[in-house]
Amino acid sequence: MMKNLSIYLFILIAGFLFASCDIIEGPYLEDNNFIDTTKDEGIQKNVLILEYTGHTCKSCPKAHRTIEQLEELYSDRVISVAFHTGYFARTFSGDKFTTDFRTDQGSEMETYFKFAVFPVGVVGNLEKSKQASYSSWPSEVSAVIEDVALVDLFTVSEYNNTSGEIEIKVGLHNKSTLEGNVSLAVYLLESGIISWQKDESQDPIDVEDYEHNHVFRTSAGSVWGESLSQSDCSANANIQVIKQIQMDPAWVPENCSIVAFLYETVSRDVIQCSSEILIK
Amino acid sequence: MFFSRKSSSIPNRFIGSDNSSFMNRILIIVLILIIPAGLFAQITQGRLSGNFQLDAQSYRADSTIGAVAVPENFLTNSYANFRYDAGDFSAGVRYEGYLNTLQGIDPGNDGVGFPHIFAQYRHDDLDITVGSFYEQFGSGILLRTWEDKNLGIDNSLKGFRVKYTPIDGIQLTGLIGQQRIFFDMGPGLVRALDGNIVINDVVPLLRDKATRVSLGGSFVSNYQPDDDPIYILPENVGGWASRLHISRGGFSMESEYAHKINDPSADNGFIYKPGHALLINTSYAGDGLGIALSAKRVDNMSFRSCRNQNLSKLMINYLPPISKNHTYSLMNFYPYASQSRGEMGLQGEISYRLKRGTALGGKYGTQLSFNFSLVNDIDHQMVNDSTPIWTSGTDGYTSEFFRFSDQPFYRDYNFEVERKLTKNWKFSAIVQHLQYNQMILEGKGGMVNAEIAVLDITWKIKPKHALRLETQGLWTKEDKGNWAMVLAEYSVSPHWFFSVLDHYNYGNPDDTKRQHYLIGSFGFVKDANRIQLSYGKQKEGILCVGGVCRNVPAMNGFTISISSSF
Numbered sequence: 001m002m003k004n005l006s007i008y009l010f011i012l013i014a015g016f017l018f019a020s021c022d023i024i025e026g027p028y029l030e031d032n033n034f035i036d037t038t039k040d041e042g043i044q045k046n047v048l049i050l051e052y053t054g055h056t057c058k059s060c061p062k063a064h065r066t067i068e069q070l071e072e073l074y075s076d077r078v079i080s081v082a083f084h085t086g087y088f089a090r091t092f093s094g095d096k097f098t099t100d101f102r103t104d105q106g107s108e109m110e111t112y113f114k115f116a117v118f119p120v121g122v123v124g125n126l127e128k129s130k131q132a133s134y135s136s137w138p139s140e141v142s143a144v145i146e147d148v149a150l151v152d153l154f155t156v157s158e159y160n161n162t163s164g165e166i167e168i169k170v171g172l173h174n175k176s177t178l179e180g181n182v183s184l185a186v187y188l189l190e191s192g193i194i195s196w197q198k199d200e201s202q203d204p205i206d207v208e209d210y211e212h213n214h215v216f217r218t219s220a221g222s223v224w225g226e227s228l229s230q231s232d233c234s235a236n237a238n239i240q241v242i243k244q245i246q247m248d249p250a251w252v253p254e255n256c257s258i259v260a261f262l263y264e265t266v267s268r269d270v271i272q273c274s275s276e277i278l279i280k
Numbered sequence: 281m282f283f284s285r286k287s288s289s290i291p292n293r294f295i296g297s298d299n300s301s302f303m304n305r306i307l308i309i310v311l312i313l314i315i316p317a318g319l320f321a322q323i324t325q326g327r328l329s330g331n332f333q334l335d336a337q338s339y340r341a342d343s344t345i346g347a348v349a350v351p352e353n354f355l356t357n358s359y360a361n362f363r364y365d366a367g368d369f370s371a372g373v374r375y376e377g378y379l380n381t382l383q384g385i386d387p388g389n390d391g392v393g394f395p396h397i398f399a400q401y402r403h404d405d406l407d408i409t410v411g412s413f414y415e416q417f418g419s420g421i422l423l424r425t426w427e428d429k430n431l432g433i434d435n436s437l438k439g440f441r442v443k444y445t446p447i448d449g450i451q452l453t454g455l456i457g458q459q460r461i462f463f464d465m466g467p468g469l470v471r472a473l474d475g476n477i478v479i480n481d482v483v484p485l486l487r488d489k490a491t492r493v494s495l496g497g498s499f500v501s502n503y504q505p506d507d508d509p510i511y512i513l514p515e516n517v518g519g520w521a522s523r524l525h526i527s528r529g530g531f532s533m534e535s536e537y538a539h540k541i542n543d544p545s546a547d548n549g550f551i552y553k554p555g556h557a558l559l560i561n562t563s564y565a566g567d568g569l570g571i572a573l574s575a576k577r578v579d580n581m582s583f584r585s586c587r588n589q590n591l592s593k594l595m596i597n598y599l600p601p602i603s604k605n606h607t608y609s610l611m612n613f614y615p616y617a618s619q620s621r622g623e624m625g626l627q628g629e630i631s632y633r634l635k636r637g638t639a640l641g642g643k644y645g646t647q648l649s650f651n652f653s654l655v656n657d658i659d660h661q662m663v664n665d666s667t668p669i670w671t672s673g674t675d676g677y678t679s680e681f682f683r684f685s686d687q688p689f690y691r692d693y694n695f696e697v698e699r700k701l702t703k704n705w706k707f708s709a710i711v712q713h714l715q716y717n718q719m720i721l722e723g724k725g726g727m728v729n730a731e732i733a734v735l736d737i738t739w740k741i742k743p744k745h746a747l748r749l750e751t752q753g754l755w756t757k758e759d760k761g762n763w764a765m766v767l768a769e770y771s772v773s774p775h776w777f778f779s780v781l782d783h784y785n786y787g788n789p790d791d792t793k794r795q796h797y798l799i800g801s802f803g804f805v806k807d808a809n810r811i812q813l814s815y816g817k818q819k820e821g822i823l824c825v826g827g828v829c830r831n832v833p834a835m836n837g838f839t840i841s842i843s844s845s846f
Contacts, residue, residue: 010452014473014499021501021541022514028544028552028673030512058723062549065672069510111351114387117590129388135546136588142509198723201549201670205719 030269038201045149047141048261048273049080051121051134052106052113054088055097058198060206063119063134064213070141072099079259079275081187082214085110088118096206100193101215105223124225126268150176153272155186157258159279163227169222170260171240178233178271180264185225186243188217188278192255217256220245227265254279326366331845334358334431337382338837344795347836353426354837355382357389359429371399376463384832385432386591388462395463398434407443409438412436415455416598417474417498421581422521423537424598425459427537433592436460437470449481450553459585459594466594468585472500496523496536502585511550511673517543517756519555519583519597530566535559538597542582544672545583546590547620551676555581558598568633570649575626576602579658579679582620602627603692606712608734609783610752610765614716615822616655616690624684625655644700653692656687657720688727704740718759722822730756743778744773755787762787778802783819808846814839 049067053060070078084101091100113120113128120131123140132140152173159166168186197210219225220243232239247253261273338354341347357381363372374396378389398411414436416424427434439457446452453474458465476496480486486493498521506513519540526533540555556579563572576599583597599618602625604610631649634641660669660677669677694712701707712732718725731754738748750767764786769779783797799816820834 010454010473010475013454020503020516021470021518022516024512024514024540024552027513056724058719062672092364116386116388132544133588133590137548139507139588140511142507200723201668240481257711 009255017168019201030068043152043236044077045145045147046077046079046275047074047145048122048259048270049078049121049137049141050109050126051080051082051119052109052115052131053082053119054084054086054090055099055101055195055197055210055212056090057088057118058200060088060119061197061199061201061210063121063137066134066137070138073138074141074145076275077145079261079273080214081216081239081259082212083109083216086115086118086161096196096208099193101193101212103216103218103224105219106216108223124270126263126270130268149272150174150178151262152273153260153262153274155258155260155274155276157276159247159280161253164249166245166247166258168243168245168258168260169240170243172231172232172237172262174235174237177235178228178262178264180266182233182262182271183225183227183265184228184241184260184262185223186220186245187223187259188219188245188247188251189257190215190251190255191257192252197268202214217248217251218245225261225263228262288322309823326364326369328364329846330360330362330372331843332358332360335382335840336838336840337835338839339383339413340836342817342834342836344792345797345836346820347817347834350380350383352380353661355380356427357382357385368403369399369401373397373591381432383835386462386593389432391463393463395460396432396636405445409441410439412438412460413455413457413827415441415453415472417453417472418496418521418523418536419534419559419561419600420598421536421559421600422498422519422540422583422597423470423472423474423500425596426598431592434460435592435595438465439470447482449478459596460702461586461589461593466585466589467504468594469503470500470596471503471583472498474498476562488689491526491528494525496525497521498523498538500583500596502583504585504587513544514542517541517583531562531564533560533562535561538581540581543583543587545582545584545587547584548580548676550672551580551670551674553580553676553678555579555583556681557581557597557599567633570629570631572629573626574602574628576600577624577658577681578618579622579677580620580622597616602655603690604629604651604694606694607725608710608736608750608752609821610754610763611694611710611712611732611734613732613763613821614714614718614721614728614730615756616653616692616716617721617822619655619657619689619720622658622660623655623689624658625653625690627651627653630740641700642699642705647696647698649696651692651694651696653690655688655690657687657689659683659685687717687720688715689717689720689775705737707735707737709735725759728756728758730758732756746771746773760785760788775805776802777805781816785819809844812839814841 051063055065067080083106085106089102091098106131113131119134121134121137122130122145123277154171157166170184170186191213193212193215194209195212197207198205199207256278258276258278259273262271263269264271334356336354336356339350341349359374359376361372361374363370373394375394377392381387381389393767396412398409398413400409414425425435425437427436434594437455437457437459439455441455443451443453456471458469475715477494479493479495480489499774501516501518503537506515519538521536521538523536536559538557542552542554544550544552558577560575578599584594585596586594599620601616601618603616607826612631620702629649631647634646634648636645659680661671663675663678667674692712692714694710698708699706714732716728716729718728734752736750738746748769752765754763756762764784767779767781769777771777779801781799786794788794797817797819799814799818801814803810803812803813818835821832
């Protein structure tokens with residue numbers, strides 16, 4: 001009797017588990033009309049994605065497309081930086097993959113993060129243990145984008161097209177005290193670079209006229225930024241920090257942008273970030 | 281705290297590290313409660329067993345082979361198992377330390393802790409396990425949790441498992457748990473059931489028949505919350521499998537078919553097509569002859585307990601390889617890894633032992649074997665005229681079940697002769713032809729066509745003293761070009777062995793990369809203790825076990841390996 005009972009119980013549990021399958025009939029995309037994409041820079045919290053990529057990484061365009069989807073979804077409240085680094089960013093002789101997107105700062109990042117796989121990135125944090133696959137970035141962005149912004153952060157840049165020098169005035173207005181040790185990092189990015197990229201969704205896989213966007217070119221000082229003083233972090237402080245970046249003649253100023261972000265150096269949480277097109 | 285690590289590596293929304301520790305405390309309380317008083321008497325008369333392993337490697341930069349130094353100078357992986365058995369009761373823990381993780385293994389492991397702890401109680405027809413455990417249903421195409429330290433894989437489940445045998449010939453298994461990832465647990469909740477019936481044991485009339493038949497069925501479901509703002513994702517992803525095993529004398533046939541509902545993930549680029557897998561293995565053995573034939577079809581069958589993970593992390597199922605796992609290094613230079621997105625293949629092997637004392641077999645007999653593997657992509661068709669194949673947020677593609685794609689993934693034809701010539705001499709010789717789709721399998725290059733030859737000779741010089749000489753050659757016009765390899769190994773049993781090994785990439789198209797990779801090693805073995813020290817250069821390569829692979833970077837430095845068991 002007990003043995004028959006156990007079999008019936010087994011069948012019952014199996015039936016219960018079968019019933020717990022979520023078959024999605026379609027449409028498969030979320031209805032995102034309710035998301036308010038109105039930008040109110042410096043008041044709402046923006047989300048920073050540091051992406052690590054390479055032009056011979058055939059899966060990396062999936063990450064690029066995910067960022068495009070997020071930019072479309074959240075307007076410019078999602079700010080991404082693409083570091084081309086490591087094995088997949090190597091250049092080759094011949095006519096393909098000759099563009100060298102690599103930077104010393106990207107190598108420094110790679111030494112810290114010890115990437116096991118590409119594409120990979122961090123969302124709203126610079127901690128190596130937080131590196132995650134591109135497919136989890138949408139979830140991670142949606143988890144923090146509604147957070148309250150602690151600081152209003154913006155940049156005003158002036159480009160001298162004779163000397164190639166960029167002066168960046170970074171403005172901070174703290175709505176409350178910024179706890180911990182806070183660093184400010186400022187990057188120069190370039191978009192619209194047409195060059196080779198492997199893309200497994202294309203046939204042939206080697207795409208000649210791929211558009212590379214948000215490419216990290218250089219930083220003002222260390223890629224990890226510089227610390228702010230304690231007084232700079234106090235509530236209601238209005239701070240202006242001036243940074244300089246030297247343009248390389250090979251970079252197209254019209255396609256460049258300045259990204260600035262603040263992060264706490266122990267938790268490595270990004271507190272706020274901003275992006276500004278260099279030449280409006 | 282049972283766990284200590286420098287940092288948490290996985291954003292864990294479902295249950296965090298603190299909860300892991302909490303779970304361990306609960307486990308201990310449960311253990312105390314479930315152990316009947318009488319069992320304490322048995323426990324005091326139990327047996328403790330275990331083992332220990334440490335691998336350490338120093339890293340020196342060597343631009344000639346692409347080896348890089350590490351800031352720590354040397355890295356170590358270590359572990360120790362402790363198991364206590366007393367009557368119907370067993371319990372165990374495993375310590376693991378990655379200080380820091382050896383190159384080639386995911387650095388997410390960095391840290392130390394006791395990630396594996398379990399207690400098991402078996403009495404009559406009941407078998408209960410709480411804590412960490414490994415489980416496999418059938419061939420594993422729907423569920424297999426396993427570990428391999430060389431690959432850096434451990435996807436064990438932590439939770440509860442019950443096995444019950446209501447009558448002879450029927451075994452039922454139910455489990456629930458979360459999978460291990462590094463020193464943490466994944467976000468998914470895995471629930472699974474399996475039943476296996478041995479027909480001959482259940483039906484008395486068939487009990488003594490030579491033909492043995494067994495049937496099995498499994499169901500596995502994973503729960504992971506949907507917090508994605510772009511896609512509507514299934515939170516409960518289920519799959520089922522059925523299997524059949526028939527044997528009679530030397531003949532055996534095993535088959536298993538699995539189906540999984542829509543499971544958009546990073547592996548399939550977030551398409552909603554259901555997954556399928558079919559595996560058939562047949563074999564015959566008798567009178568010196570062995571024949572084996574396998575067929576496999578996989579269609580979108582990656583199954584993980586976290587839809588965002590990659591490589592070998594949090595895999596619920598296992599896709600067995602349909603290629604021979606070679607042991608000689610150059611034969612394993614281009615290994616095949618199972619393709620969860622889709623593959624269709626055949627593998628066959630015929631082996632025959634020429635009898636001893638015959639003209640062909642010689643004085644001691646000769647073993648001949650021929651093996652082949654053929655793997656292609658599956659057929660892919662667009663779901664409609666306007667949607668490219670593999671488009672995210674769609675059904676992805678359609679595929680005819682019995683149609684191969686014209687995209688070859690892998691071809692392997694190899695023939696081996698193994699013969700003992702005299703009392704003191706024996707050899708084996710292998711020739712192999714290989715086609716390897718490097719773009720699909722490694723994401724670079726194109727199709728590699730290679731011929732490989734191996735000659736392995738062992739000379740027993742005198743009692744306890746043996747010399748083994750291994751020579752290999754790989755010839756290809758693609759990738760890194762031609763390779764040669766020589767190994768000389770001298771062993772003084774049962775304690776000592778010494779070896780010198782050189783891989784030489786003499787045919788590299790780039791002259792500066794025509795390098796020797798020379799390694800010298802010696803080791804000492806005593807009872808259950810073994811220590812080995814090596815120094816030299818190791819070439820970059822791919823290490824595969826059971827169709828699962830990892831990249832091994834080029835290295836230059838010392839390696840020390842210590843193992844012991846008790």
